[in-house]
Amino acid sequence: MNVQDWQQQCPGCAGTLSNLPLPHHVTSVLxxxxxxxxxxxxxxxxxxxxxxxxxxxxxxxxxxxxxxxYDLGLSNNRETDLRNNAYARFIIELLGRGRPTSVLEIGCxxxxxxxxxxxxxxxxxxxxxxAAQQLVQHQIGNRQIEVQHGFAEDLKIPMEPFDLVFSINxxxxxxxxxxxxxxxxxxxxxxxxxxxxxxxxEPPNLELLFQDHIYSFPRQAFQxxxxxxxxxxxxxxxxxxxxxxxxxxxxxxxxxxxxxAPEARKTASDPLSLQRLGALTAYLEAWSRLEDxxxxxxxxxxxxxxxGAGEMAALIRGYAPAFWQRVSELVVDEVVGARDLGKPVRxxxxxxxxxDDALVVATHPRSQFSVAERLNREGYRTIxxxxxxxx
Numbered sequence: 001m002n003v004q005d006w007q008q009q010c011p012g013c014a015g016t017l018s019n020l021p022l023p024h025h026v027t028s029v030l031x032x033x034x035x036x037x038x039x040x041x042x043x044x045x046x047x048x049x050x051x052x053x054x055x056x057x058x059x060x061x062x063x064x065x066x067x068x069x070y071d072l073g074l075s076n077n078r079e080t081d082l083r084n085n086a087y088a089r090f091i092i093e094l095l096g097r098g099r100p101t102s103v104l105e106i107g108c109x110x111x112x113x114x115x116x117x118x119x120x121x122x123x124x125x126x127x128x129x130x131a132a133q134q135l136v137q138h139q140i141g142n143r144q145i146e147v148q149h150g151f152a153e154d155l156k157i158p159m160e161p162f163d164l165v166f167s168i169n170x171x172x173x174x175x176x177x178x179x180x181x182x183x184x185x186x187x188x189x190x191x192x193x194x195x196x197x198x199x200x201x202e203p204p205n206l207e208l209l210f211q212d213h214i215y216s217f218p219r220q221a222f223q224x225x226x227x228x229x230x231x232x233x234x235x236x237x238x239x240x241x242x243x244x245x246x247x248x249x250x251x252x253x254x255x256x257x258x259x260x261a262p263e264a265r266k267t268a269s270d271p272l273s274l275q276r277l278g279a280l281t282a283y284l285e286a287w288s289r290l291e292d293x294x295x296x297x298x299x300x301x302x303x304x305x306x307x308g309a310g311e312m313a314a315l316i317r318g319y320a321p322a323f324w325q326r327v328s329e330l331v332v333d334e335v336v337g338a339r340d341l342g343k344p345v346r347x348x349x350x351x352x353x354x355x356d357d358a359l360v361v362a363t364h365p366r367s368q369f370s371v372a373e374r375l376n377r378e379g380y381r382t383i384x385x386x387x388x389x390x391x
Contacts, residue, residue, distance in 0.1 A: 011056075011178070012221045015047025018277060019054060021284050028211040029318035031173075032070055033311070033339045036211040044280055048224060049273040051201065051208065051216035051280070062175040063151070065212040066132040079337065081112070086242050087168055087197070088116035094195055094235075094250055100124055100163035104187055106152045106180075107170030110135050111145060118144045127162070129155065152183040161189040168197045169246070172213045181229035185253060194231060194251040196222075197239060202276065204283035205245045205391035206364075209315055218276065219247070226251055244364075245391060286389050291320035297383045298358040303328040307375060307382070308362035309338035309345050316362055317341055331359065353379030365390050 010017055020042045028040035041054040091113075101124055105114055108128030118126055128147040130136045136149045152167075152174065165188045174180040184194045199207035201216040208216060217225075223233045232254035239246040294316075298304045304323075306313055309330040317324045329344040331351050338345045358381055361368045365386035372382040 010045035010048060010050055010221075011052060011176075012050040012225050013045065013048040015045045017043040017052070017054075018046055019043050020051070020277075020280055021288065027318060027321075029209060029315055030065060030070075030212050031210045033314035033317075033341060034069060035318055038211060040209070040211050042208070042216075044273075044277050045221065046273055046277065048221040049201070049218035049276045050221035050225075053214055057175055057214060059153075059175050062173070062212070062214070063131070065173070070132045070134065083243065084112040085116050086240065087113050088120065090197075090240060090243065090248075091117065091164075091166060091195060092120060094248065095164070095193070098163075098193070100192075102160065102162045103127070103164045103166070104129065104162040106155075106165065106167040106184060107131065107173075108147060111147060113168060114145050114147075152180050155183050155187060157186050161192065162187055163189055163192045164195065165192070166195040166197070169199065171196055172198050172207070172215045172217070174214065177215050177217075178225050178229050181226055181231055181251075185230050185251075188253060190253055192252075193234075196249045196251065197246055198249075200238065200245045200247045202279075203391060204280050206311065206315065207245070208280070208284065209287065209319065217247075218273075219249075222249055227254075230254055283389075287319055290316075290385065290388065291323050293385060293388055294320055294323045294360065294383070295326075297385070298323075298326075298360065302326070304358045304360055304383075305329050305331055305351075306343075306360045306362045307331050307348075307371065307380075309341060309343075310363075312362040312364060313341055314339060316360075327360075354381075357381065358383050360385075 009015070022040050022042060026039050028036045028038060030036050042051055043054045044051045099121060103117065103124055103126045105128045108114055108130050111128055114126045114128050118124070124144065126145040128145060129150055129152065130147060131151050133149050136147055165184045167184070171177055171180050188194050198217060199205070201218050207213050219236050226233055226249070230253065231251040233249060234252055235250040237248060239248055304326050306316070306327050309332050313330060327343055329346055330338065330341065331346055331348050332338050333348055335345055335347055359375060360383045361372050361375070363371050368384040368386040372384050375382050
């Protein structure tokens with residue numbers, strides 16, 4: 001097994017951890033697109049399916065991810081506005097007829113989701129907590145919203161607990177998921193709710209490739225961790241398709257539960273979790289072959305262009321570095337919101353189609369073929385790889 005520092009025991013259920021194959025590069029990718037100088041190495045539990053880093057990270061390791069260079073959420077464009085508004089509408093939908101008077105968002109980014117909620121709940125008081133100082137400084141002024149810098153584990157117990165505590169795509173970044181949920185539980189009123197939105201883990205998808213995604217949660221694993229944090233799971237499910245490959249959990253305080261860590265015990269491997277382990281292995285092995293596949297599909301020699309300057313392009317830069325060296329420029333529909341990935345970025349309207357040059361479609365696998373059809377009609381010779389990596 002060779003799993004370090006967890007003593008080969010899953011932090012969620014104390015089951016057996018098994019190492020996963022991951023791209024064999026000395027560097028990896030952070031969720032904001034930066035290159036990390038540490039290789040990515042993860043393991044999965046044979047009992048509950050939880051995925052974690054093989055080596056347990058310290059608080060200092062995790063907090064270093066969100067230093068002054070972290071910029072995910074700083075650039076706004078139409079796509080991010082639509083997504084933030086969709087998150088706000090979905091949270092309102094999850095609450096049903098409930099109308100909170102006080103709300104805390106843990107990991108509020110630049111505050112856009114809170115701003116959208118404030119428009120719907122004008123009499124509500126909002127507080128946001130954000131780990132990246134530069135995002136806190138970027139806040140848009142709104143007297144309804146108070147934002148502070150910090151991590152969930154640093155929160156003090158409030159004099160007046162919140163009716164709603166929620167987080168969006170944050171818990172997977174925490175050094176200790178159980179402590180994260182304990183902190184959330186300490187902030188919520190007795191009849192309040194905790195809503196957690198995080199990446200789906202089934203089927204395996206892009207979220208596994210990020211160095212700062214410390215956890216990947218199957219629902220049974222999340223429930224065990226929530227139980228140990230003194231929270232009961234009321235509802236869980238997949239988020240709407242517009243939001244993407246994400247899942248939600250609605251939780252309440254459990255007065256009968258005792259917040260505790262998992263007991264060290266011998267646990268039998270779950271057949272479903274072993275099946276999941278096989279799917280994880282196949283997915284990550286496909287990523288390890290991506291560079292060779294891209295080189296073959298683009299005739300190996302010569303420069304290529306990439307359509308897209310977002311998450312997928314950043315992952316190609318990190319996990320197909322030799323192919324990335326062949327990329328001459330990134331082509332996009334809108335330059336606003338394009339990530340700085342060290343390559344020139346040009347607007348599609350300013351590029352002349354050349355049937356002899358390959359244009360690799362580096363959008364989410366779900367949209368690659370439809371994007372390629374549009375570009376083919378405009379005279380480009382497109383290359384897709386969604387048949388190799390489907391999500």
